[in-house]
Amino acid sequence: MASPAQGPGDSEAQAIDVDSPIKRGTGDANEPLELASSDSEDDNPPTKRPKPAPASPVPAGNASRAGDDDARRQEAPPASPPGNALLAQLRREREAKRGPPRPAPAPAPAPPPPRQNSIQAFELSAATQSARDVPGHIDRGFTKIVDGVLTAGDADVLIRLAAQKGYKVATIKHRNRTQAARQKALQKRNSGRCMFDSPRLADQIFDRLRPFLPARKRDGDGAEWRLVGLNERLRFLRYDPGQFFLQHPDGHFSRGRRERSFITLLLYLNEG
Numbered sequence: 001m002a003s004p005a006q007g008p009g010d011s012e013a014q015a016i017d018v019d020s021p022i023k024r025g026t027g028d029a030n031e032p033l034e035l036a037s038s039d040s041e042d043d044n045p046p047t048k049r050p051k052p053a054p055a056s057p058v059p060a061g062n063a064s065r066a067g068d069d070d071a072r073r074q075e076a077p078p079a080s081p082p083g084n085a086l087l088a089q090l091r092r093e094r095e096a097k098r099g100p101p102r103p104a105p106a107p108a109p110a111p112p113p114p115r116q117n118s119i120q121a122f123e124l125s126a127a128t129q130s131a132r133d134v135p136g137h138i139d140r141g142f143t144k145i146v147d148g149v150l151t152a153g154d155a156d157v158l159i160r161l162a163a164q165k166g167y168k169v170a171t172i173k174h175r176n177r178t179q180a181a182r183q184k185a186l187q188k189r190n191s192g193r194c195m196f197d198s199p200r201l202a203d204q205i206f207d208r209l210r211p212f213l214p215a216r217k218r219d220g221d222g223a224e225w226r227l228v229g230l231n232e233r234l235r236f237l238r239y240d241p242g243q244f245f246l247q248h249p250d251g252h253f254s255r256g257r258r259e260r261s262f263i264t265l266l267l268y269l270n271e272g
Contacts, residue, residue: 116157116161117161118161119158119161119162119196119198119201119234120196120197120198120200120201121200122154122157122158122161122198122200122201122204123204124150124151124154124201124204124205124208125151125153125154126151127148127149127150127151127208128148129146129147129148129149129208129209129211129212130146130147130148131144131145131146131147131212132144132145132147133145141263142213142214142217142262142263144212146208146209146212149205149208149209149267150267150269155269155270156269158236158269159269159270162194162196162236162238165194165196166194167192167193167194167236167238168192168193168194169182169186169191169192169193170189170191170192170193170237170245171185171189172185172188172189173251188245188246188248189244189245189246189248190242190243190244190245191237191238191239191240191243191244191245192237192238192239192240192243193235193236193237193238194235194236195233195234195235195236196233196234196236197232197233197234198232198234199232201234202229202230202231202232202234203229203230205230205265205267206229206230209230209265210227213227213263214227215227217262217263219260219262225260225262228259230265231253231261233253250264
C-alpha cells in the first residue's frame with residue numbers, strides 16, 4: 001500500500017492501491033494518456049510524447065529494390081511447420097504414397113470333420129434336442145418323442161457303416177433253435193438286423209436323452225430303480241419293402257442283479 005499523500009489546497013487525502021495501474025495526465029483534453037504504476041517514484045506529470053519524425057524519402061533505385069524484396073517475400077514458400085505439425089504432415093505424405101490399407105487376409109477354412117470309420121468310435125455332431133408327447137397316446141408307462149438326437153448327416157453315416165458290416169435275418173428270442181421255429185417266427189417278424197457293442201456311442205446318446213427320461217422307475221414288485229445309462233448293444237434294423245414286425249411287447253435286458261432295462265429306445269435313421 002502507498003501511504004496517503006496530500007497536496008496544497010486539498011481538503012482530504014486519497015489512497016491508491018500500489019498493485020493497481022492508474023492513468024494520469026496534465027488535464028488537457030487533447031493530451032494523450034500514459035499508463036503508469038502507482039509505485040512510480042516520479043511525482044512530476046508526464047511530458048508530452050514526441051511526435052514521430054517524418055520518414056525520409058527513399059531514392060527511386062532503392063524503392064525498386066524494396067518493391068522487389070516485398071514481391072520475393074510474397075512469393076517465398078511458407079515456412080515449414082514446426083514440431084508435431086511437421087511429423088503429422090510427414091505421416092500424411094507417407095500414407096498418401098502407401099495408398100489405401102490392404103484388406104485383412106481371409107481366415108483359413110475350418111478343417112473337415114474327421115471321417116467316421118467305425119460305429120464303436122463314432123462321434124456325434126452337435127445338435128439341439130426337444131421332447132413332445134405322442135399324439136393321441138394314452139401313456140401307461142413312459143412314452144416320449146425326442147427330436148434332434150441325431151443329425152441327418154450322422155444318420156446317413158451310421159446307415160453306411162451298418163451296411164458295411166451286413167445284415168442278417170432278425171430272430172425272436174427262444175424261437176430260433178429249430179428250422180420250424182424260425183419259419184414260424186418269420187410270420188411275426190421279417191426284417192434284417194446287425195448289432196454293434198459301442199459304449200462310447202451309447203454314452204453320447206444317453207447324455208442327450210437323460211433330461212427327458214424319468215430319474216427313477218419301479219418294477220412289478222414295487223422295488224425302485226435309478227437311471228444309470230443305456231445298454232451299449234446297439235441293434236440296427238432294416239425293413240425292405242414288404243417286411244414287417246407285428247405288434248409285440250418288448251422283453252427286458254438284465255445285467256446281473258443290479259442292472260435291468262425298463263424303456264425301449266428307437267432312433268429313426270431315415271423316413272422309411
